[in-house]
Amino acid sequence: MTDAATKPLAPAIEVRGLWTVFGGGRQPEVVVHKDLDLTVYQGEILSLVGGSGTGKTTLLRQILGLAQPTRGEIRVMGHQANQIDPNLATSRVGMLFQQGALFSAFSVIDNVAFPLMELGRLPERVAHEAAMVKLQMVGLKPSDAQKMPADLSGGMIKRVALARSLIMDPPLLFLDEPTAGLDPESADDFCQLLLNLHQQLQLTVVMVTHDIDTLLEISTRIAVLADQKVAVVGRPKDVIATPRTFIQRYFLGSRESGRFSWTGKQRLAPMENKSHALAAGLFVIAVAAMLLGLTAWLTTDKRQGEIYEMSTSESVTGLSEQAAVRFRGINVGKVVRIGFDPEHRENVLVRIDIDKGLPLTTGTYATLGYQGVTGLAFVQLDNEGNASTPLVTDNANPTRIPLRPGLLSQFADQGTFLLQQAQNISERISVLLSPENQQAIMGTVASIGQSAEKIGAASERIQAIMDAQLGPQRTSIPNLVSETQATMKTLQASATQINATARAATETAQSITHLANDLAKPGGTLEQLGNASQALADSAKAVNSTVLPSVARASASAGRTADAATRAAQRADQVLDSIKDNPQSLIFGGGEVRPGPGEPGFVAPRAPSQ
Numbered sequence: 001m002t003d004a005a006t007k008p009l010a011p012a013i014e015v016r017g018l019w020t021v022f023g024g025g026r027q028p029e030v031v032v033h034k035d036l037d038l039t040v041y042q043g044e045i046l047s048l049v050g051g052s053g054t055g056k057t058t059l060l061r062q063i064l065g066l067a068q069p070t071r072g073e074i075r076v077m078g079h080q081a082n083q084i085d086p087n088l089a090t091s092r093v094g095m096l097f098q099q100g101a102l103f104s105a106f107s108v109i110d111n112v113a114f115p116l117m118e119l120g121r122l123p124e125r126v127a128h129e130a131a132m133v134k135l136q137m138v139g140l141k142p143s144d145a146q147k148m149p150a151d152l153s154g155g156m157i158k159r160v161a162l163a164r165s166l167i168m169d170p171p172l173l174f175l176d177e178p179t180a181g182l183d184p185e186s187a188d189d190f191c192q193l194l195l196n197l198h199q200q201l202q203l204t205v206v207m208v209t210h211d212i213d214t215l216l217e218i219s220t221r222i223a224v225l226a227d228q229k230v231a232v233v234g235r236p237k238d239v240i241a242t243p244r245t246f247i248q249r250y251f252l253g254s255r256e257s258g259r260f261s262w263t264g265k266q267r268l269a270p271m272e273n274k275s276h277a278l279a280a281g282l283f284v285i286a287v288a289a290m291l292l293g294l295t296a297w298l299t300t301d302k303r304q305g306e307i308y309e310m311s312t313s314e315s316v317t318g319l320s321e322q323a324a325v326r327f328r329g330i331n332v333g334k335v336v337r338i339g340f341d342p343e344h345r346e347n348v349l350v351r352i353d354i355d356k357g358l359p360l361t362t363g364t365y366a367t368l369g370y371q372g373v374t375g376l377a378f379v380q381l382d383n384e385g386n387a388s389t390p391l392v393t394d395n396a397n398p399t400r401i402p403l404r405p406g407l408l409s410q411f412a413d414q415g416t417f418l419l420q421q422a423q424n425i426s427e428r429i430s431v432l433l434s435p436e437n438q439q440a441i442m443g444t445v446a447s448i449g450q451s452a453e454k455i456g457a458a459s460e461r462i463q464a465i466m467d468a469q470l471g472p473q474r475t476s477i478p479n480l481v482s483e484t485q486a487t488m489k490t491l492q493a494s495a496t497q498i499n500a501t502a503r504a505a506t507e508t509a510q511s512i513t514h515l516a517n518d519l520a521k522p523g524g525t526l527e528q529l530g531n532a533s534q535a536l537a538d539s540a541k542a543v544n545s546t547v548l549p550s551v552a553r554a555s556a557s558a559g560r561t562a563d564a565a566t567r568a569a570q571r572a573d574q575v576l577d578s579i580k581d582n583p584q585s586l587i588f589g590g591g592e593v594r595p596g597p598g599e600p601g602f603v604a605p606r607a608p609s610q
Helices: 057-065 088-094 108-119 124-139 152-163 184-201 212-218 236-240 245-252 273-297 407-432 433-471 477-520 525-529 534-581
Strands: 010-023 027-041 043-048 071-074 092-097 171-174 204-208 219-226 229-234 305-312 324-327 330-340 348-355 364-370 377-383
Touching: 010 057, 010 204, 027 057, 027 204, 027 229, 027 330, 043 057, 043 171, 057 171, 057 204, 092 152, 108 152, 124 152, 152 184, 184 212, 212 305, 219 236, 219 245, 229 236, 229 245, 236 245, 273 377, 324 348, 348 377
Parallel strands: 043 204, 043 219, 092 171, 171 204, 324 377
Antiparallel strands: 010 027, 010 071, 219 229, 305 348, 324 330, 330 348, 364 377
16 A cells, blocks of 8 residues: 555544455345445545445445444544444544435424434534535525525535534544436535635545546545455655556546546646647637638739829718729729818718729719618719710829719708798799689689579570571561560670689699699609698698689589570571571561472472463
8 A cells, every 4th residue: 555645644543454344144245345444534635536336435334334344443533433433433533425315304404403403412503503604605595594404506515415414523534435326516515615614614525526527626635445345545746657557547548537637656647738739729610720821812902993082071971991883883993082082171072982994074074873772872984974984093193073962861851941931832822812812712612603693694595596487376576676685785785794713724724833833743853852841731731621612513504504505506596597598587587498499309390281
């Protein structure tokens, strides 16, 4: 056995010449321990490791006095292990079992206070206060005190069991697989808790574990059980460096090969081999350099372009560097710089880089276009007129292309004028449709109606005269002439009045038509503003609600009057045709008209008889 550790303090546990034999008699003897020697010093954390069946748990039970060895001596804190008073052992030794071993019917605080209550030395209140101190010491909250074991997680069960093992303030603590069943994060937290308690309470700890991480993290020394004895004991790095097959396989086997790299008998390296880490780092650097080079190559502008400049006093809202430059809708370059013009500080200077060989002339100009509703601007180039002189530039002293205001700028400049025109039109429409003009229009419509009524009355009189002259009852010619003259005068007066009314209506209609044409002509105010004027909408509502219904009614009445006048004129034509064909009807009245020569039914008169 090799003991490479320096003895820091007096021994806490001494095991000398220990033999453990099971069986005998009819059963074959099984030797577990054979002449085993081990010393645990005060204040250290000693870990027992070994393969299955090497007697780790058996040795722990014998140290605790729970089992008797076949022969040999075990001394704990200077006393024979098998002669220690149970009450003294309880106060001198704490035990953390692998599964916690909590009483399921007790609450957390009752489990922790159980040793004090069992000994009956302290009142329940004092025992609970001491238990609460230990719970806080192991990182549990006061609110956890009344929970039941079934409500706890695996890590909390471990902490409650640890608090119970420390309730008597023992100088010696035994741990059986303290991190078994915990996830890596919980295991790390529990190991850190054990280290803190070991330092604060100056505990001597004996631990049995198969967790290599826990073993290396908190162990002061490691004792390896093999070949029925302690094969080696010492610091972790010294134990791992021991050239024994079992130890190398236990710590450096295939399952643990990722944890260490063996470089000699005196060194424990990190998880990855340094050369492999260096190679991986160089590979990552090389790949990053390749990606940077590829990015630079892809983003480098390889084309040969020409530089032009544009200076403008207008704003260039929406235009940014790298914005597209288009010639008649085709992308030919990009904007490379936007700033203030050093020659005219109030102007904006835009520099563009475009392809060579474009048909630019001295008549080339630029405007700003916008991409849909995004508000992003681009430069649009175009030629004006019949200029054929090519435009030449020098990249050191770029030629300037005039930047004209775009449609949006023009609309913004004309906005005030258009709004003023719209206001003037609204005022004219309001004057046209004022109450006085509405009354005049209504009077004109009423006059048209009265004239139509007079025409209807004249038509009825003509019909009565015709019936009287040509019908069954005849009227004398003088009376007919008088009546006809009176009727004609009436018709003439009505026609004069109708003509005057029609002229007034025509002038009004022409004025409205002219105004409507001014509003609706292509490129007019309405086309530019849309329906932006609320006054125009209000005026239209007034026309719809007041004037148009009256005009419609007058138009219907005039239509009916016109129909009656047409019928009367047709009857008059018939009467005139009848008088023309048979003039004697004015004297002799109407009668059958005999056919003349050449007409169907003509009969020549017979000669008088001799």
